[in-house]
Amino acid sequence: MKLRARLALVVLVTALPVIGGIVFLQQRMQWSAAEQSLADYALDRMQGGGREACEIAPEAFPLWQGGRQPERGPERLPGPRGAPPRPRLGGPPDPLQRGPEVPPRGPAEPINPDVRTELWAYAPDFTSRNREAPTFPGEVREALLAGESHASVEWFVPERNGIAVGVRMPWDSGPCAFILVRRSRVSPPGAQRDLLIGTATLLAVLLGAVMVGAGPVVARVRRLTAQVRASAAARYATPAEVSGSDEITDLARAFNSAADEVRGSIETIENRERTLRQFLENTTHDVMVPLTVLQGHLTALRRRFENAQGEERGVVLEALQEAHYMASLIHNLSAAARLESGKVELERHRVDLAALVERAVARHAPIARARGLALEHAVPPEPVATSGDVTLLEQAVSNLIHNAVRYVEPGGHVAVVLEAREGRFALRVLDDGPGIPAELRSRVFERAFRADGARSRHPDGLGLGLSIARDVLERHGFELELRQPSERGTEFEIRGPLAS
Amino acid sequence: MSHRILVVEDDPKLGLQITQHLKEAGFEPHWLERGDAALAVEPRDYALVILDLMLPGAFGLDVLKHLRRHSDLPVLVLSAKNDTAVKVRALELGADDYVTKPFWPEELLARVTARLRRPALARNGTISFGGLELDVDGRTLKVDGAPIELTRVEFEMLLALARRPGQALSRAWLAENVLDPERDGTERTLDVHVSRLRKKLGTRGALVATVWGVGYRLDAPEGT
Incomplete structure (x- = not known):
């Protein structure tokens, strides 16, 4: 009222x-x-x-x-x-x-x-x-x-x-x-x-007086409301105007002191978040170089034991996969940090999808080869580009490929196919691995979900990667579909618009 | 073509490793640790540059600008910060591609070879590959010197694959671009055409490889 x-x-x-x-x-x-x-x-x-x-x-x-x-x-x-x-x-x-x-x-x-x-x-x-x-x-x-x-x-x-x-x-x-x-x-x-007329006149005069008297009060309350709204929209940077010396003035003062506290809290949180992100970035950078060197050494080791039989080869393969997993985990953590840092708008640029697919495939090809899988891909000869954040999109595609490369048994296949038709692109990642049981398919994008705990020693690994893929594609407005083409195998398909 | 590759990387261990792996792959790497040293190089001496963006002496992006001002030498950027803005800037400044750390040696080599790979150019209107000679204008094929009759669809398919040897084409792409849409525009008829083509190529038929989940590819003949 x-x-x-x-x-x-x-x-x-x-x-x-x-x-x-x-x-x-x-x-x-x-x-x-x-x-x-x-x-x-x-x-x-x-x-x-x-x-x-x-x-x-x-x-x-x-x-x-x-x-x-x-x-x-x-x-x-x-x-x-x-x-x-x-x-x-x-x-x-x-x-x-x-x-x-x-x-x-x-x-x-x-x-x-x-x-x-x-x-x-x-x-x-x-x-x-x-x-x-x-x-x-x-x-x-x-x-x-x-x-x-x-x-x-x-x-x-x-x-x-x-x-x-x-x-x-x-x-x-x-x-x-x-x-x-x-x-x-x-x-x-x-x-x-x-008597009736007199009474009615008295009432009307009273009502009129109240209406007229309430006018300035209502106007001030409305002005204060508008100022509070504007202040909230500006993250409480602008205070409300304090004028007069009545209850409305007190209300404006109370709002201003509340806004001060809110602003202080926001600043504290933002500072903490900035520091954390800075720390994460620096740590990431500091880890990336030694990890690259480690991967180089592991590659040299693998070559040395390529023709060896038995234990050594298995140990080297394990080490390769662990290093690969660590690298992808670091990428996913920084992607997750960016996705969860609030409603920050996506930076959208022209993204060459063919180059993106080739980079993502090249990243996992060494592990696929070491595990004895065929990792194949095809991109059209014509350029295929969309608009988006290249780092996040590449991480999403990379996570889908990594998921396939980890679960397909030796001798199996993983394929990445990019196609463009009628203003839209489709990027499919398919494999002939064990597949995901129908009853679990709707849950694979949940964070920290894995189809079978016994299949991997890395807790949360799959959950993080696939949920990040889903988040990234959702933020881009792209579609992500999970299909099981036959009794075995898994097929992820990403669809989105081509860049104009 | 020169196989000299300029490596600009400040981390001593990583720089050493990259040069070693390049050498093993048959390239001649030249390693610089400082950005200002990279500003003094002569781009024409190299086939490609691997450029780290965080360098002492000069910013990697400044080196990139300098190189672009003087040549169209392919530049492969190494990015340690997985930062979209930096990548976009590097691509805008003319970088050809980037590799994000950490990377596998094979991964880096794959990107290098992909950059150095040139599409199969038709010399005198002819594409040659593993004993196949395709006359692009005349629409004729010789296998080990002997002319082979191909249908229009068979020739177009072989030509599409031969333009990018070693790279697969998807069934959907082939169906759309090679098949006659009025006669048999579906992917299912593709296999029929491929098996006929392989038969006609005889001993060279194995060059046309089936790629699981993808489509077809012209593979390098064994021993080459």
């Missing part, structure tokens, strides 16, 4: 009960004011001549004012004050003509044709001599019996909120000891509507 919406919701949730409370209180006050005024009015009227009229003809005593009268009811009460006296009291036989009209006294009651006021008289036992009198409301009776001078209850008039007030007269006997005053409307017309 957005900040503004949340604020608006909070305003609504807090303001509505308050407004409701105010409206309720206002109506209560209106009610008790109406009750008091009607009680006063009743007393006034009864003491100002009404009692006499009532006691003379209690069976015809209703006193009316305003509004429509009941069908059989008597004439209206007088209109505006000062109008010629007219019969005030209802009742068909007109019993009230006897005395002069009782002028309304006490609280001036504005005469509204829409508001009807009735006075009914009751004996101390709450019965009326007038047969048309309404039943005295029970609640009011209870309150009066309990000693109250007056009490009220709602009077249900269609579409209006009427009030009925029972009033104890200062005399306790006679047919007019209690008066029930009923008025058809408590509040003046339009009061409800005005």
Whole structure:
């Protein structure tokens, strides 16, 4: 939920009960004011001549004012004050003509044709001599019996909120000891509507104020968000702007100190990584030269024992393979270091694939020959080039060839074939070795996986080489497929686009 | 062609070993340990240069630039750092190929011979190989002097193989480039043509070798 919406919701949730409370209180006050005024009015009227009229003809005593009268009811009460006296009291036989009209006294009651006021008289036992009198409301009776001078209850008039007030007269006997005053409307017309409009206006003003007041805050929060995003994108090199002196300023400061720490950590990690890579490169270089010399000596030894029989020849072959394995391990380690050094973009250059195949085959040909395998290859006479990192691609191809050369038995074959057709190249490395069992084929590219632990003394050797091959080709967007052409044998195929 | 090879390598043991292996393979190596010494050599005296890139006295890449400025002598770079940028730079500066350390002596020799290998040039329009004489323009073949009738496909196949003796061609390449696509463009018919060709070549038929998993190759006749 957005900040503004949340604020608006909070305003609504807090303001509505308050407004409701105010409206309720206002109506209560209106009610008790109406009750008091009607009680006063009743007393006034009864003491100002009404009692006499009532006691003379209690069976015809209703006193009316305003509004429509009941069908059989008597004439209206007088209109505006000062109008010629007219019969005030209802009742068909007109019993009230006897005395002069009782002028309304006490609280001036504005005469509204829409508001009807009735006075009914009751004996101390709450019965009326007038047969048309309404039943005295029970609640009011209870309150009066309990000693109250007056009490009220709602009077249900269609579409209006009427009030009925029972009033104890200062005399306790006679047919007019209690008066029930009923008025058809408590509040003046339009009061409800005005209240509603006022409340709505208040709410709207409140909401508007909140929206306007939240504007600058929202804008600052948005600006800070944009700055934090920009900073994160720039590896936390740019701090967020700190302005003002409120919670948003604190937030900006907190972000800046967090960014400082993150930047520090990044730098530490990068330094460590740089040092490690430098160390690896130097070590690699330092190992490469002696290893080359060692390979030279081993080659000389192999020649010397070429015609020898038995143990010596086997020992030399073992030594050759170990040296070869070490060399490939070093190449794979530096390839792995480069592949895992993060999201560094590949350096892409034009790569002559025919030369790459010939180099990779030449690297493994001495071992293949020493092991008694045929390592063959073919490249098209036309140039075949793609785009990529030549070191990584050569290592990938070399790993596939090395894998074949290691597992094919003496007398077996390994072939590397490069072909180009319709803008794409295919590079196949196939052998007639024991092959990889179907259930293990999907796993051979997993790091540290070997098809059979007993086949090699080099733990992780195959896993590293093949997983690096897969990673390298994936990074290039090339495809790598593993097939088993027949019962025996393995075929890897790399496919990718030719360089334009 | 001269068989003199200039070796520029600062490591004494490795330099010694390389020169020994070159000698055993029939080349005449000339070994320099310093880069600045290599800047003074006369390129025309050599058939090929083996150049280490990390040298005292001068950067290997500067030696390469110097050599390229004066000749198109084949240069084989020895790279110890398995660094793509260095290799790419060396190739851009005109190196012909590179060998990454550590390497086997045979590996280095294979790269040297590959660099010195020239495609079989047709002298007077004729390619000669192991008793075969192919008249490229006339599309005729003589085996040990005697003319042999070949079909168009047979001649094209023999010619393709003879242009790069010792190097195999894949079945797919031969099928695509030699077979008549309208008549028999599939790899399966290739073997039929090859066996007919071998029969026609008689005693020289063994020159056309089947290469496992690959295709065919014109092998050097035994004893040569």
